[in-house]
Amino acid sequence: MPELPDIAVYIDSLQAKLRGATLQRLRVLNPFVLRTALPPLASTEGRRLIGLERIGKRIVLVLQGSDGELFVVIHLMIAGRLKWLPAGAKVPGGKATLAAFEFDAGTLVLTEAGTKRRASIHLYADRAALQGSDPGGIDVMTCDVATFARRLTSENHTLKRALTDPRLFSGIGNAYSDEILHRARMSPVTLTRALDAQATRRLFDATRVVLAEWTERLHAEAAAHGGWPDKVTAFHPAMAVHGRYGQPCPVCGSPVQRIVHADNETNYCARCQTGGKLLADRALSRLLKASWPKHIDDLD
Numbered sequence: 017m018p019e020l021p022d023i024a025v026y027i028d029s030l031q032a033k034l035r036g037a038t039l040q041r042l043r044v045l046n047p048f049v050l051r052t053a054l055p056p057l058a059s060t061e062g063r064r065l066i067g068l069e070r071i072g073k074r075i076v077l078v079l080q081g082s083d084g085e086l087f088v089v090i091h092l093m094i095a096g097r098l099k100w101l102p103a104g105a106k107v108p109g110g111k112a113t114l115a116a117f118e119f120d121a122g123t124l125v126l127t128e129a130g131t132k133r134r135a136s137i138h139l140y141a142d143r144a145a146l147q148g149s150d151p152g153g154i155d156v157m158t159c160d161v162a163t164f165a166r167r168l169t170s171e172n173h174t175l176k177r178a179l180t181d182p183r184l185f186s187g188i189g190n191a192y193s194d195e196i197l198h199r200a201r202m203s204p205v206t207l208t209r210a211l212d213a214q215a216t217r218r219l220f221d222a223t224r225v226v227l228a229e230w231t232e233r234l235h236a237e238a239a240a241h242g243g244w245p246d247k248v249t250a251f252h253p254a255m256a257v258h259g260r261y262g263q264p265c266p267v268c269g270s271p272v273q274r275i276v277h278a279d280n281e282t283n284y285c286a287r288c289q290t291g292g293k294l295l296a297d298r299a300l301s302r303l304l305k306a307s308w309p310k311h312i313d314d315l316d
């Protein structure tokens with residue numbers, strides 16, 4: 017989190033505010049956030065924003081200068097967020113403010129709640145270097161069902177793990193994978209190679225529909241808040257199961273279940289997704305042991 021729908025709305029909002037704007041200064045307020053030494057930070061200054069792209073859960077600012085393009089990649093990880101300030105507004109101080117992109121049109125501020133510093137900024141001098149940072153997941157919104165199926169079964173993992181693997185699929189994390197599996201009425205621990213063609217199609221359709229619905233919903237919410245997504249959260253009240261442990265499933269009314277694993281929680285409805293079976297943490301850790309990342313950072 018933030019995942020594909022959140023990133024898509026950030027990018028559209030940034031397009032509206034910043035396209036054609038000039039970056040006057042990039043202020044890094046916490047040196048840890050900038051993970052590349054070259055190209056130098058100062059080389060971003062005086063460049064015009066000519067494009068915005070998405071790589072997985074990362075936002076790419078394409079900046080044009082007299083010497084060509086330069087790419088700024090912002091990875092929000094779990095708790096990173098972007099704030100928009102009108103030109104001349106004071107950038108809030110405090111530890112949560114990591115960087116400020118001062119454009120002539122206004123200032124984009126990168127913040128991160130909590131104490132863990134996972135959000136990052138990388139600078140790349142050319143597109144080849146940018147592409148080297150791509151974990152390789154395919155865009156489910158544009159691929160066909162055959163490509164989806166090939167990716168899904170390229171390794172025999174649990175559905176939960178496969179959907180959230182940034183090397184397989186682009187932009188799906190813990191929150192939307194819960195929502196997708198609930199919509200598809202599938203258990204998070206079913207193995208990918210156990211799906212027949214019909215089930216694969218159902219998962220493919222659910223994936224696209226859930227991501228499209230959420231992108232549309234978040235767009236509408238941003239539009240109602242001055243054209244900026246100020247309320248990006250992994251625990252949206254409209255979610256069916258994610259972050260709703262113990263609350264009634266919107267389809268069948270049964271209490272939403274959870275599987276706690278390391279820093280992560282998977283939510284599901286037993287009645288809708290596992291034929292009523294509760295997934296014991298013990299059995300689950302056995303199933304997931306080989307394929308579930310030990311640390312949340314490994315989830316991209």
Ligand SMILES: [Zn+2]
Pocket residue numbers: 265266267268269270285286287288289
């Ligand atoms: Zn249910």
